[in-house]
Amino acid sequence: MTHNFGAGPCILPQEVFKQASQAVLEFNGTGLSILEISHRTPEFEAVVDETVRLVKELLNVPEGYSVVLLQGGASLQFAMVPMNLLAEGETAAYLNTGVWATKALKEAKIFGNVNVVASSKDDNFTFIPKDFEIPSDSAYFHYTSNNTIYGTELMTVPETSVPVVCDMSSDIFSRVIDVSQFSLIYAGAQKNMGPAGLTLAIVKDEILGKIDRKIPSMLDYKVQIDGGSMYNTPPVFAIYVSMLNLRWLKSKGGVAEIEKENISKSEALYKEIDRNPLFKGTCSIEDRSRMNVCFVMENPELEKPFLKFAEDRDIIGIKGHRSVGGFRASMYNALPITSVHTLIDAMQEFAEKHR
Amino acid sequence: MTHNFGAGPCILPQEVFKQASQAVLEFNGTGLSILEISHRTPEFEAVVDETVRLVKELLNVPEGYSVVLLQGGASLQFAMVPMNLLAEGETAAYLNTGVWATKALKEAKIFGNVNVVASSKDDNFTFIPKDFEIPSDSAYFHYTSNNTIYGTELMTVPETSVPVVCDMSSDIFSRVIDVSQFSLIYAGAQKNMGPAGLTLAIVKDEILGKIDRKIPSMLDYKVQIDGGSMYNTPPVFAIYVSMLNLRWLKSKGGVAEIEKENISKSEALYKEIDRNPLFKGTCSIEDRSRMNVCFVMENPELEKPFLKFAEDRDIIGIKGHRSVGGFRASMYNALPITSVHTLIDAMQEFAEKHR
Ligand SMILES: Cc1ncc(COP(=O)(O)O)c(C=O)c1O
Ligand SMILES: Cc1ncc(COP(=O)(O)O)c(C=O)c1O
Ligand SMILES: [Mg+2]
Ligand SMILES: [Mg+2]
Ligand SMILES: [Mg+2]
Ligand SMILES: [Mg+2]
Numbered sequence: 001m002t003h004n005f006g007a008g009p010c011i012l013p014q015e016v017f018k019q020a021s022q023a024v025l026e027f028n029g030t031g032l033s034i035l036e037i038s039h040r041t042p043e044f045e046a047v048v049d050e051t052v053r054l055v056k057e058l059l060n061v062p063e064g065y066s067v068v069l070l071q072g073g074a075s076l077q078f079a080m081v082p083m084n085l086l087a088e089g090e091t092a093a094y095l096n097t098g099v100w101a102t103k104a105l106k107e108a109k110i111f112g113n114v115n116v117v118a119s120s121k122d123d124n125f126t127f128i129p130k131d132f133e134i135p136s137d138s139a140y141f142h143y144t145s146n147n148t149i150y151g152t153e154l155m156t157v158p159e160t161s162v163p164v165v166c167d168m169s170s171d172i173f174s175r176v177i178d179v180s181q182f183s184l185i186y187a188g189a190q191k192n193m194g195p196a197g198l199t200l201a202i203v204k205d206e207i208l209g210k211i212d213r214k215i216p217s218m219l220d221y222k223v224q225i226d227g228g229s230m231y232n233t234p235p236v237f238a239i240y241v242s243m244l245n246l247r248w249l250k251s252k253g254g255v256a257e258i259e260k261e262n263i264s265k266s267e268a269l270y271k272e273i274d275r276n277p278l279f280k281g282t283c284s285i286e287d288r289s290r291m292n293v294c295f296v297m298e299n300p301e302l303e304k305p306f307l308k309f310a311e312d313r314d315i316i317g318i319k320g321h322r323s324v325g326g327f328r329a330s331m332y333n334a335l336p337i338t339s340v341h342t343l344i345d346a347m348q349e350f351a352e353k354h355r
Numbered sequence: 356m357t358h359n360f361g362a363g364p365c366i367l368p369q370e371v372f373k374q375a376s377q378a379v380l381e382f383n384g385t386g387l388s389i390l391e392i393s394h395r396t397p398e399f400e401a402v403v404d405e406t407v408r409l410v411k412e413l414l415n416v417p418e419g420y421s422v423v424l425l426q427g428g429a430s431l432q433f434a435m436v437p438m439n440l441l442a443e444g445e446t447a448a449y450l451n452t453g454v455w456a457t458k459a460l461k462e463a464k465i466f467g468n469v470n471v472v473a474s475s476k477d478d479n480f481t482f483i484p485k486d487f488e489i490p491s492d493s494a495y496f497h498y499t500s501n502n503t504i505y506g507t508e509l510m511t512v513p514e515t516s517v518p519v520v521c522d523m524s525s526d527i528f529s530r531v532i533d534v535s536q537f538s539l540i541y542a543g544a545q546k547n548m549g550p551a552g553l554t555l556a557i558v559k560d561e562i563l564g565k566i567d568r569k570i571p572s573m574l575d576y577k578v579q580i581d582g583g584s585m586y587n588t589p590p591v592f593a594i595y596v597s598m599l600n601l602r603w604l605k606s607k608g609g610v611a612e613i614e615k616e617n618i619s620k621s622e623a624l625y626k627e628i629d630r631n632p633l634f635k636g637t638c639s640i641e642d643r644s645r646m647n648v649c650f651v652m653e654n655p656e657l658e659k660p661f662l663k664f665a666e667d668r669d670i671i672g673i674k675g676h677r678s679v680g681g682f683r684a685s686m687y688n689a690l691p692i693t694s695v696h697t698l699i700d701a702m703q704e705f706a707e708k709h710r
Contacts, residue, residue, distance in 0.1 A: 002386045006393050009591060017388045021379035024372055031357045031669070033372045035550040035596060038361045038672065071426040071552065072573060075587035079571030103572075110569045190588055195390040197426065197552045197590035214465045216434030217458075218427060232430035233545055235552035236364060237592055241390060314386070317393065 003339035006317030007148055007292060007330040008170065008191040016244045016334075023240060039236055047240050048229055054246035058255050059172075061179050061202060068221065069229040069239055070199040074100070074169045074188040077199060078107035080219050081165055081184065086112035086139045087211040093117045093138040095158065098125045098147030099323065104167060105142070111213075112139065124324075125150040127284035134160040140183060140207075146171035148191075149321045151294030151328060152287040157181045163207055171291050172200070173249060174333060175259040183207045191291070192249075192333045194242030197235045249333060258333050265331045265340045266290040272344045278302065278351045282324060296326030303327075306350055313346050315339075358694035361672030362503060362647060362685040363525065363546040371599045371689075378595060394591055402595050403584055409601035413610050414527075416534050416557060423576065424584040424594055425554040429455070429524045429543040432554060433462035435574050436520055436539065441467035441494050442566040448472045448493040450513065453480045453502030454678065459522060460497070466568075467494065479679075480505040482639035489515040495538060495562075501526035503546075504676040506649030506683065507642040512536045518562055526646050527555070528604060529688060530614040538562045546646070547604075547688045549597030552590045604688060613688050620686045620695045621645035627699045633657065633706045637679060651681030658682075661705055668701050670694075 004011040027034035028043050037044055052067045061067060070076075081104075086092045090112045094105040096119035108114045115138065118129035125147060134141045140163040146153045148170040155175070157164060163183035172185070173192040179185065179202060189198035201221065208222050217223045217231065224231050229239075252258055270288060273279045273295045282294045297303050303326060310318055320326040329343060359366040382389035383398050392399055407422045416422060425431075436459075441447045445467045449460040451474035463469045470493065473484035480502060489496045495518040501508045503525040510530070512519060518538035527540070528547040534540065534557060544553035556576065563577050572578045572586065579586050584594075607613055625643060628634045628650045637649045652658050658681060665673060675681040684698060 004387060004391055006391065009391055009393060009588065011391050012388070017379055017390065020390065021376045024376035024379060032359060032671075033367070035372065035375065036359055036361065036364055036366050038364060039551065071428065071590075072431070073426065073587045076427070076571075076573045079573060083571075107571050110571055188588060195592060196394065196588050197593055216431075216438075216462050216465055218431040218434060232428045233364065233543060233551050235426075235590060235593070237550060238552055238590065316387075 001314060003315045003342050004317055005315065005329045005331065005335065005339070005343070007328060008188070008332070009196045010191055010330060010332045011334045012195070012241070012245055013248045013334045016241060016248055019244050020241045034237060034240055037236070039230055039234055044236060047243050048234065051239055051243040051246060052229070054243065054250060055200065055202070058246060058249060059177065059179055059202070064205055065179060066203050066205055066225040068201050068203065068224050069234060070201060070224060071197070071235055073199055074167055074186060075103065077167070077186040077201065078104040079110065080221070081142070081186070082108040082111035083213065083215055083219055084221050085163070085165070085184070085207060085211065087213065088112055090139040091115050091135070091137070093134045093141040093162065095129065095132070095141070095143040096121055097128055097144055097150070097152060099149045100147065100167060100169070101144040104144065108142070117141070125152065126282060128152050128154055128287040134158065134162060136161055138162045140165045142166070146289050146291050148292050149323055150283060151289045151292045152283050153289035153291065163204075171289070173255060173258070174262050174291055176255050189238065189242050194245050195238050197238035198242055261337065262290045262331070262333070265335070265337050266293060268337070268340055268344060269293050269329060269331070272347055276347050276351050278354060279347060282326065291330060291332060293329045293331065294320060294324055294326065296320070300325075302354060309350050310343070310346050313342060315343055315346060318343070356669060358670045358697050359672055360670065360684045360686065360690065360694070360698070362683060363543070363687070364551045365546055365685060365687045366689045367550070367596070367600055368603045368689045371596060371603055374599050375596045389592060389595055392591070394585055394589055399591060402598050403589070406594055406598040406601065407584070409598065409605060410555065410557070413601060413604060414532065414534055414557070419560055420534060421558050421560055421580040423556050423558065423579050424589060425556055425579060426552070426590055428554055429522055429541060430458065432522070432541040432556065433459040434465065435576070436497065436541070437463040437466035438568065438570055438574055439576050440518070440520070440539070440562060440566065442568065443467055445494040446470050446490070446492070448489045448496040448517065450484065450487070450496070450498040451476055452483055452499055452505070452507060454504045455502065455522060455524070456499040459499065463497070472496070480507065481637060483507050483509055483642040489513065489517060491516055493517045495520045497521070501644050501646050503647050504678055505638060506644045506647045506679075507638050508644035508646065518559075526644070528610060528613070529617050529646055531610050544593065544597050549600050550593050552593035553597055600689075616692065617645045617686070617688070620690070620692050621648060623692070623695055623699060624648050624684060624686070627702055631702050631706050633709060634702060637681065646685060646687060648684045648686065649675060649679055649681065651675070655680075657709060664705050665698070665701050668697060670698055670701060673698070
């Protein structure tokens with residue numbers, strides 16, 4: 001059994017793979033592969049409907065919000081957000097806490113002014129800034145709730161009266177959130193939601209249509225929402241797999257239940273990192289992410305040997321991002337706690353060998 | 356056996372479905388599903404490389420062109436093309452031959468001026484205009500080689516000295532083309548290339564970087580090309596299925612061989628439409644498409660009965676688009692000639708019953 005700690009695309013439940021595999025051969029009694037059906041059929045419209053319904057149910061999305069399924073990744077959202085929300089000459093507030101936050105604010109500069117209200121860049125993004133001001137005339141405030149590369153996570157929403165936009169790509173569906181605190185949430189699906197090729201946006205309807213810019217149809221939230229996520233040909237299979245995965249999450253008791261598992265998983269791993277004399281965490285303890293656990297070896301020369309040691313135990317995907325070095329164990333919803341125990345055992349065994 | 360005449364997403368070879376289904380369970384000896392692997396691994400980079408290589412080989416792409424895999428559909432290309440190639444105040448020439456051509460020219464107006472050099476809109480797009488002028492100071496000339504909804508196809512490239520851009524979504528890989536006649540070709544994959552969720556662009560490198568516009572990273576051809584189709588997380592599974600499908604096409608002898616089959620298929624069906632007193636074609640005979648065969652019943656009241664008659668024979672996907680009515684039999688590369696014969700037999704039997 002492989003223990004897949006990959007950062008995204010990432011592990012999904014085995015039952016999802018089985019059902020998805022079956023659907024590629026034959027989908028829902030149609031006699032056809034899901035890859036060859038028309039999206040404009042009752043069978044596939046039901047898939048979109050169920051996916052949207054599950055998102056709304058699992059995240060308790062209130063009235064006044066639309067859930068829309070898109071292509072282009074969170075990276076396209078970096079441009080789509082300011083394209084729709086930031087008028088020329090206006091200023092948006094951005095919190096810079098990592099590589100993805102940096103990319104988001106860079107794209108926004110094409111459309112308007114960007115005010116970086118706080119940044120931990122000079123400290124290699126090892127912490128989340130606190131006590132910063134968000135000017136009340138900001139078009140919106142944007143932050144990245146989980147910094148996938150640096151292993152930090154904001155568990156609370158920074159207080160502000162301006163519309164809040166959040167890149168939740170790597171922690172959406174992992175813990176309970178209050179959608180009413182946001183005007184727009186977006187996420188690439190390929191962590192807790194499904195496979196690569198799909199992007200989710202949750203949009204407060206009233207924030208749209210406020211700026212005077214001609215927006216390409218495909219990049220206009222209103223057009224996509226009015227099109228019911230099928231303004232053009234949607235990423236059929238990615239939506240289907242996401243639906244299966246969200247069904248699985250619901251069957252586990254939903255986000256509140258999975259949050260408990262995620263807390264157990266991350267607490268266990270951080271406990272070992274702190275206890276084990278060979279390893280140490282890289283970021284500020286109060287900002288540690290549950291989804292992406294970043295750590296290094298006290299002795300960097302043991303990094304490669306530990307990677308090999310882990311690989312021999314079928315632990316994969318723990319190599320850290322080049323910006324941080326060391327290791328990054330990504331522990332999304334579908335990663336079983338048994339895999340976390342396997343990693344912990346490996347760390348302990350390795351420490352024994354290198355006392 | 357189902358005879359899938361769907362317009363896209365559409366039928367793909369059975370062997371492709373089998374291999375894709377298997378890869379969802381376990382991919383290439385990794386012990387992992389293709390849905391959970393990281394795109395930044397040698398295993399998946401090899402998939403991207405092979406897909407690009409097959410495109411280049413199958414279409415004889417010359418030096419000086421880049422092949423790039425994108426998200427967003429051909430519909431996003433409608434905006435991405437002028438965003439990259441049409442400066443404010445410049446004029447691009449568009450040929451309007453159908454619904455998709457209309458949408459493409461509409462998006463271009465956001466970025467610059469659009470000159471519709473000819474249009475068959477007033478005739479419900481039943482023919483391809485000939486003998487039109489393309490001003491030599493046009494930034495580019497854009498046309499849609501196969502009009503999926505109206506069943507017309509341009510088999511030759513309109514003559515012009517300006518850069519030629521072509522939406523080849525519904526006939527790429529179906530017949531031999533000379534890529535050197537184009538500056539940019541784009542296509543949603545979900546007809547002859549693969550499943551929904553992937554878009555192909557073939558770009559003459561020298562046309563890029565000529566205009567003075569700040570382009571979002573994800574929408575900049577140069578950024579995507581330099582990123583090797585992995586500037587961000589690519590649509591992994593859609594690329595993999597496309598690779599399998601292009602391998603199949605190569606195994607059939609490539610585009611020249613499949614073109615022969617496509618000619619046989621379409622000639623057989625048009626022959627029946629013309630011969631059969633109950634049916635007639637809808638577009639000008641010289642502009643008939645090989646990929647999408649549009650026809651109606653002389654007596655419209657027999658449409659629903661024929662749809663049912665066909666469905667009882669497992670013929671699906673022939674209902675015409677609402678703009679045209681009647682029927683549209685889409686006959687992409689993977690549709691076997693036996694399915695065409697089944698449709699022809701059904702038409703003949705139905706005519707017998709309704710003499
Ligand atoms: C927090 C965050 N934002 C954005 C992205 C970019 O997503 P995509 O590759 O889907 O564009 C990632 C990818 O890992 C991410 O982790
Ligand atoms: C010729 C043509 N262009 C563009 C499109 C739009 O493609 P997509 O839905 O992938 O955006 C289609 C879809 O059928 C098409 O046939
Ligand atoms: Mg980060
Ligand atoms: Mg320690
Ligand atoms: Mg058309
Ligand atoms: Mg006839």
